[in-house]
């Protein structure tokens with residue numbers, strides 16, 4: 001059967017491959033945070049979301065316990081989401097500057113947003129085996145998003161996952177470029193560029209380690225790189 005983004009989505013939502021993460025996502029959904037006590041948490045795998053013809057694919061770490069594990073949409077309903085989506089809006093990738101809940105009218109243009117791991121991990125730390133169990137979903141998305149020119153990793157964990165998944169999807173070696181905000185790795189002629197940003201977590205944004213201008217400047221640099229790559233369409237194998 002041909003693969004599709006819809007199929008990946010359905011599989012992610014139903015996936016129970018990682019017992020520790022399945023137990024945790026469901027426990028968080030039962031216990032809930034006081035301010036969300038009247039809500040039904042998603043408490044399942046969170047699929048990617050965005051424009052299937054995107055030139056930019058952005059990749060986070062994993063759902064947040066009371067963010068996308070609650071709302072069911074990647075980077076939706078918490079402070080990381082608020083920071084990130086404001087920058088996407090400023091750079092022209094989003095039709096509105098907020099990401100509050102599924103059905104809020106948010107749409108991405110030229111952007112597909114996804115994550116390295118699709119279930120909330122305790123302490124935001126998936127194990128190596130959980131990361132590798134989930135990696136095929138990202139690899140399949142990269143394969144299916146055939147107009148990709150740039151892949152932006154949000155944080156060091158995502159940077160490692162993106163380098164490995166892109167190397168498999170595009171049949172090239174894993175780049176050795178170390179993680180840094182603004183780091184850029186080439187996969188070779190005609191392939192997407194890999195970019196890195198600090199993660200938009202409150203820990204980084206409250207301390208000024210990552211600011212709106214830093215993230216917007218990086219998104220604009222990525223847009224500018226599309227002109228350099230021109231009309232040559234990178235393709236996953």
Ligand code: SF4
Nearest residue numbers: 015017018045119134
């Ligand atoms: S983390 Fe990924 S592989 Fe593990 S249960 Fe969730 S969706 Fe499945």
